[in-house]
Amino acid sequence: MTKSVHQLHKEAMVVDTHCDTPLRLADEHADLGVRGTEGHNDFVRMKEGGVDVSFYAIYTSGKLTPDESTRRALQLIALTRDAIDANPDKVGFASTVRQARELKAHGRGAIMFGMENGSPIQNDMALLHEFYRLGIRYITLSHAYNNQICDSCAPKEKTWHGLSPFGKKVVAEMNQLGIMVDCSHISDESFYDCLKYSKAPFVATHSCCRALSNHPRNMTDKMIKDLAHAGGVIQINFYPAFISKEYADQFWDLADIYEDTQKAYWKSDKKGKKEVAAFRLAEKNILKIKRPTVKDLVDHIDHVVDLVGADHVGLGSDFDGIETTPVGLEDISKMENITKELVARGYTETDVKNILGENLLRVLTRVEDLAYTF
Ligand SMILES: [Zn+2]
Numbered sequence: 001m002t003k004s005v006h007q008l009h010k011e012a013m014v015v016d017t018h019c020d021t022p023l024r025l026a027d028e029h030a031d032l033g034v035r036g037t038e039g040h041n042d043f044v045r046m047k048e049g050g051v052d053v054s055f056y057a058i059y060t061s062g063k064l065t066p067d068e069s070t071r072r073a074l075q076l077i078a079l080t081r082d083a084i085d086a087n088p089d090k091v092g093f094a095s096t097v098r099q100a101r102e103l104k105a106h107g108r109g110a111i112m113f114g115m116e117n118g119s120p121i122q123n124d125m126a127l128l129h130e131f132y133r134l135g136i137r138y139i140t141l142s143h144a145y146n147n148q149i150c151d152s153c154a155p156k157e158k159t160w161h162g163l164s165p166f167g168k169k170v171v172a173e174m175n176q177l178g179i180m181v182d183c184s185h186i187s188d189e190s191f192y193d194c195l196k197y198s199k200a201p202f203v204a205t206h207s208c209c210r211a212l213s214n215h216p217r218n219m220t221d222k223m224i225k226d227l228a229h230a231g232g233v234i235q236i237n238f239y240p241a242f243i244s245k246e247y248a249d250q251f252w253d254l255a256d257i258y259e260d261t262q263k264a265y266w267k268s269d270k271k272g273k274k275e276v277a278a279f280r281l282a283e284k285n286i287l288k289i290k291r292p293t294v295k296d297l298v299d300h301i302d303h304v305v306d307l308v309g310a311d312h313v314g315l316g317s318d319f320d321g322i323e324t325t326p327v328g329l330e331d332i333s334k335m336e337n338i339t340k341e342l343v344a345r346g347y348t349e350t351d352v353k354n355i356l357g358e359n360l361l362r363v364l365t366r367v368e369d370l371a372y373t374f
Pocket of ligand 1: 116185206321
C-alpha cells in the first residue's frame, strides 16, 4: 500500500458505535470541549484519534423504575446536546448518515445517539416515537437485566426466553421508524428472535467473539454467521475482559472488590483514609493484570473476517464504560493504532475503510432506506 497509515485513517469515515461518555457529563460534570486527563473520550481526543462518528450511549441501569429510566434518558440526551451546542467548532449532532458525512466534510466530528437498555420507552410506543425524534438511532434492547422487551444474557433466570410479545412489536416499530436493533447484551434466545422478527439488518454495537474468549456477552460463530447473513455487523468491543479469557479469569473477582471499594470511597466523600486506601489497593491490583493489546483486539476482527469476510465487522469501543483498556488503545485518541495493525496484517484499503466505519454506515443507510416500507 502506497498510502500512509495516517492518510488512510484520515480519509476513512471512522465510526465508533459505543461510548458511555454521557455518564461522565451527568456524574462528573466533564467538560468535553477541553482535552481531558480522565475518561476515554472527549471532543478534542476524538479529533486527535481521527474518529468521525461517535455514538453516545444513552444508558440506563436496569435497576431504575420505568419513570426513573425515562427521566434519566432525557437528562443524558439534554446534557449531551448542551455539550455539543457549546462546541460547534469541534462537533455537531447527526441523526442521519448524510449529516454525519457532511460534518466530516467540514472538519467536525459527528455525535449520534444510541440507547442502551430499552427501559425508558416503558410500555408506550409513543415514547419510542419520541426518542426517535430526539435522535436515537439504535436501541440495545436490554442491558444486564431482563426487561419489558427481552431477556438479557446476564441473569440465569429468563423471563421471556427471547423477545416478549411487546418486544416483538418494538422490533417491528423500530424497523418501521428506521432505528437499528442492537443485539449486544441480550440473551442468545433474544438474538435468535431478533433474527426471526427484524425485517431490517441489525447490529451488535459492542461485542466480541465467544470462540476467542468465552463469555455470554460475546457472540458465537453461528451467531456471527447468522448476523452477517442477515446483512448486519458485529462491532468489536475494546473491554479487556471480553477480548481475553486469560485476562477475564483474573479480572472478574478483583472487579467485584473494585466496585465495592469504589462505592465506599464515593460514600466517604473521598476523605475516609480507610476507604481511600482500600479503593487504591483494588485499583492497583487490577492494573497488575497483564492487559491484552491492540493486536489481541485485531485478532477478534480477523476471526470475524475468517468467518464471514470483511464486510460485517467494525468498532464499538465501550470507552467511558470500561475500567481498563487494551495496551495501545488507552483512549479514543489512539484509534489509528487499529488502522496501523490492519494495514500490517495486509488488509486492503477498501477492507480497512469498511472495517473502520463503512460497514456500519451501510447498515444504517439500509435501515434508513427501509423506514416506512413495511
Ligand atoms: Zn454495554
